[in-house]
Amino acid sequence: MREIIAKNLMWIVLAGGLLVISFVGLLLLLRGKRTLGIDVGNAQIKIVELRLGKKPHLLRYAIVPTPPSTIENAVVKNPAELKKALLTALKIGKFTVRRGTTVLTGQNLLLRHIELPPMPQKELRSAIAWQFDQFFQMRLAEMLTDYQVISEGLGKPSSVLLVAMQREPVMVLVDNLRQAGLLVEGVDIEPLAALRAIKLCRQADTERQTVAVVDCGAGTTNISIFSSGLLSSVRVLNIGGSDFTRAVMNYLGVDWSSAEAEKKMNGFRLDSDIATVVIPLRDKLFNEINKTLSYYFAENRGQDLVKVVIMGGGSSMVGLGSQLEKYLYEHQNSLAKHFSVELCNPLMVISHKLPSDKVELLGPTLSVAVGLAIREEHIQ
Known part of the structure; x- marks a missing residue:
C-alpha cells in the first residue's frame, strides 16, 4: 500500500500547468536508486537491498536455506523448491524493489588467458568467436562469453582474459528468478562481485x-x-x-x-x-x-x-x-x-541499522550479495 501511495504522489500536476514534486516524491528521488544483490548458493540464498548514493545504505536483507539438492555447482536441479525458497526470502526481506543482479559461480565458470594478433578493438570479438572452440573445446552457441583486454601495444599481441559459462544453466537460473517475481538486470561472475566488496572495504x-x-x-x-x-x-x-x-x-x-x-x-x-x-x-x-x-x-x-x-x-x-x-x-x-x-565485512563501511553483533555475523556472508548490488561508481 505504501508503495502505491508513494507512486501516486510522485508527480502532481496542478492547475495552471505547474509541475510540482511532492515531499514524498522528492524524498524518494534524493534517496537514490534501490537495487538488489541476489546470491543463490548451494546452501543459502542471500539477497540484499541497497540504496545507492554517496554512501550506500543497506535497507533490507534476507538469508534463507537453499533446500537440499536444489542447486548443485550453480545448476538448478529442483526449480519448484528453488521458487519456494525465493518466495520465502522475498517475504522475509520485505524488499521494496524486485530488480537486481545475480551471480555465476561454480566449476561451470571457465577462464582462459589468450593472446591474439594485433587488431582493432572492434575486431576482437569476431576473432574470439572464430577461434572459440580452440580455447574451450565447446560450441560457442552453447556458451555465454565475455572478455577483457589485459594488455596491448602497438604492433604487439593483445593479452585477453576470456570468461565463458554454459548458456543453459544461466538461462534456467534467470528464468527461475523471474518466476519468483525477480527481474534480473545483470548477471555477474562471483570473483568480480567479491572484488567490489573488497574495494568498498578499502582492504x-x-x-x-x-x-x-x-x-x-x-x-x-x-x-x-x-x-x-x-x-x-x-x-x-x-x-x-x-x-x-x-x-x-x-x-x-x-x-x-x-x-x-x-x-x-x-x-x-x-x-x-x-x-x-x-x-x-x-x-x-x-x-x-x-x-x-x-x-x-x-x-x-x-x-x-x-x-x-x-x-x-x-x-x-x-x-x-x-x-x-x-x-x-x-x-x-x-x-x-x-x-x-x-x-571482508562490507557492513563495516556501508550504513545500516543493524546491531553490532549482527554486523560481525552477517557481513562476511553477505559480501558477494553486496558486491552484486554495488557499482564501481558508488565505491568512494
Whole structure:
C-alpha cells in the first residue's frame, strides 16, 4: 500500500500547468536508486537491498536455506523448491524493489588467458568467436562469453582474459528468478562481485597490488587472484563448510543443525571436542589454497602477494584467518613475506541499522550479495 501511495504522489500536476514534486516524491528521488544483490548458493540464498548514493545504505536483507539438492555447482536441479525458497526470502526481506543482479559461480565458470594478433578493438570479438572452440573445446552457441583486454601495444599481441559459462544453466537460473517475481538486470561472475566488496572495504590497493580472495561457501571454496585490478586466476575447490558440518555430525552422532551450531561455536579451536575431525579437513583446505597460490606466483615471479581476503559463510569459523595466515607463512617460499589474511565485512563501511553483533555475523556472508548490488561508481 505504501508503495502505491508513494507512486501516486510522485508527480502532481496542478492547475495552471505547474509541475510540482511532492515531499514524498522528492524524498524518494534524493534517496537514490534501490537495487538488489541476489546470491543463490548451494546452501543459502542471500539477497540484499541497497540504496545507492554517496554512501550506500543497506535497507533490507534476507538469508534463507537453499533446500537440499536444489542447486548443485550453480545448476538448478529442483526449480519448484528453488521458487519456494525465493518466495520465502522475498517475504522475509520485505524488499521494496524486485530488480537486481545475480551471480555465476561454480566449476561451470571457465577462464582462459589468450593472446591474439594485433587488431582493432572492434575486431576482437569476431576473432574470439572464430577461434572459440580452440580455447574451450565447446560450441560457442552453447556458451555465454565475455572478455577483457589485459594488455596491448602497438604492433604487439593483445593479452585477453576470456570468461565463458554454459548458456543453459544461466538461462534456467534467470528464468527461475523471474518466476519468483525477480527481474534480473545483470548477471555477474562471483570473483568480480567479491572484488567490489573488497574495494568498498578499502582492504587493499587492488588497482596496483596482487590480492587473493578466498570465498568460503558451503559446497565449494572459490579462490580468485587479482593483479593490478585484473582477474588473473580462478580455482574452485571441492571443499566447503558443509564438509566440516558433515564431519562433525558423523563424529558426534547429532543432527545437521546441532553439528552446524557446534562448528560455529568451536571452529578450528585445537582444544575443542571436534578438533579430531575438523583439523584434518582444515589442513586439506589450507594445503589446496597454498598449492593454488604457489603455482600462481611461481608462474608470475614479478608479483608479490600483499593480502589474502576471506569472505563467505564459512569464513567466520573461529581461528580461520589467523591459522590460514600462519599456515601460508610456514609453507610458502614463493610469496612475499609481508602479506596478511583479513576478513571482508562490507557492513563495516556501508550504513545500516543493524546491531553490532549482527554486523560481525552477517557481513562476511553477505559480501558477494553486496558486491552484486554495488557499482564501481558508488565505491568512494
